[in-house]
Amino acid sequence: MMETDAGTLPLHALNPFMPGAGKQPPELVGRAQDLSLMERMTTRTKLGLLDRGVIYSGLRGMGKTVLLLKLGAMAAEAGMATVQIEANGDAEAEYDELFREISLAVMRVRKADLRRRLSDVFAHVESISLDFVFGSAKVELGGEAATKRGVQTSSYRLELLIEGLSEELGKEGSGLFLFVDEFQDMSVEVMATLIVVQHKMGQRNLPFYIIGAGLPNLPGVLTKSRSYAERLFEYRVIGRLDDAAVADGFQKPANELGYAFDDEALSRLVELSTGYPYFIQAYGKAAWDAADSNPITVAAVRRGEPVARAELDRGLYISRWQRATPLGREYLAAMAAIGESCTSAQVAKRLNRSASDLSSIRLSLIELGLIYAPERGRVSFTVPGMDEFIRRSEPVENQLHDSAA
Ligand SMILES: Nc1ncnc2c1ncn2[C@@H]1O[C@H](COP(=O)(O)OP(=O)(O)OP(=O)(O)O)[C@@H](O)[C@H]1O
Ligand SMILES: [Mg+2]
Known part of the structure; x- marks a missing residue:
């Protein structure tokens, strides 16, 4: 030293x-419970005992990414096969990333003969023809239809792959740990596939775990995708x-x-x-x-x-402020004037508009990641302190009715 x-x-x-964003702090404080949860999961996996996946939710800058990275390093250290991905909303790109990262995880496995068996699983899944799933008639597909078929095929392949790998890993007291950041942004197709696969692997006693992180709306998004997601994971809030x-x-x-x-x-x-x-x-x-x-x-x-x-x-x-349109900024300013969290009805009232008039502005702000709906009818900022920043610097340029004219 x-x-x-x-x-x-x-x-x-x-x-x-x-x-x-994502920079490892010199000291990761206040996360002892989460670290011991991971320790427990890997210990149980080594003993062939099952557990639930874990979903973390919290605001921007709360430390989700650095926690996922730390948990991933711990799991790898404990001999688990680990995969880290970040969702982006494009199903094809997400499948590509999943297959690529899973294959890298296999290559990183240290035991040579286990690594070979895992590679065999890969080769087997690649070689399988999925014609029977879709009917064997050779239809020439083009454009959108081909893309859709591709995404469906990927879903089956991913399931087969995860099943095969978890089976082999389980025999060696290891397991497959998939870390998904920005999970709330995942395409509906890939999210549904992953939830279904997590569910099936649990039923088959296979050690596959999703450890996900995202904004506070993530638990709701998962449940909307598959209602049983509620019971499938352990949900934890990454807060102050x-x-x-x-x-x-x-x-x-x-x-x-x-x-x-x-x-x-x-x-x-x-x-x-x-x-x-x-x-x-x-x-x-x-x-x-x-x-x-x-x-x-x-x-x-x-x-x-x-x-x-x-x-x-x-x-x-x-x-973040600059990402919003003038109308979006009016909306944000109205929110900030009300407080840290408010209802969309309150915003509408403040702007003298009907809530339905403002719903497309609200949606575009959600898509930009500036606000989210903690529950139906409510809106909150995704970054702590954004309301205070807006009140302090009053960066409002023009009135809603001017720019709407
Ligand atoms: N437990 C912690 N102790 C000390 N510093 C931390 C801790 N967690 C995160 N940080 C620091 O806070 C900052 C934000 O962390 P991180 O990027 O992981 O947040 P996040 O929740 O992923 O944010 P976003 O939603 O924007 O992706 C980083 O600079 C990180 O070093
Ligand atoms: Mg992050």
Whole structure:
């Protein structure tokens, strides 16, 4: 390890904090339960015991991606075959990614003879003709019909592949763990296939697990796809961290390098973070950059605050705001004026419009990932603090009736 004599290390160059989507934090705090859940799953898998898949849901920047990556690394470490994918809404592309990543997972298996058996499963599935599934009449398909047939074929192939691989892995006390990020965005076809396959593998006692993560609407989206999805998974919310975990998120990385935040600095940082992991990295980075002593004082934290706020505006809020159309911005501004979460009826009332008039604007904002419907009739921002940002900077350009004219 490096020299740890306090004060002798080049302070600024060592800054351990780094805000950014999917960036591993210097210290992953507050997720002990999730890590032990994964430990339990892999232990049970080794013993040939079954478990349920897990679905994580939470707002933007809560730490879903870094948690999935960490859980994936743990599962791989425990000898499981692991696959990581990110959904994007295009069924063909999602199937391509699944097949590619699953084949890479097979190549990564260390035991040579197991790897060979898994490759055989692959080759077998590739060689199977699915004509009988669709009727053997040779129809010349073109364009959309061919694409549709392709997607259907992929669904069967994926099921056969996962079944065959899980069977072989299970014989060796291993299992197939599929990590899916941005799961709420998955195409309806692939989502339905994966849920059905998870269900069937459970019935057949085969060790295949989906560990998914997405926005808070994810549990609802899964249940809408297949109602039994409700019982198929364990659902966990990735929410704000408690103060002790947040304090660790600042102090541990500093201690690791021979530095510390003093009590006053730490309590100010905890207050600023509001339990939001993304803020830990942003305020931690700015305070560190502004520091000129060890321990780091509240004066450094305060000097860093405007810098952190500007970086958060740039990194989290402004780009999202700019994605919206003028009408969309009016809608967002109305939401922000009401609060963190509100009903679409309240927004409509504020804008003097009927809710049905605004439904296409609302939908386009949902598609842009700026808001989501936590339940029927309600809308919320997907990024914590977006409402506060809009109220603070009032970036509204024109009135709804002007731009609608
Ligand atoms: N448990 C944690 N402790 C400390 N920092 C964390 C923790 N979880 C996440 N972070 C930090 O927060 C930021 C956001 O994390 P991440 O990208 O995983 O969030 P996310 O939920 O996937 O967001 P999005 O929905 O935008 O994809 C990163 O900079 C990451 O390092
Ligand atoms: Mg993410």
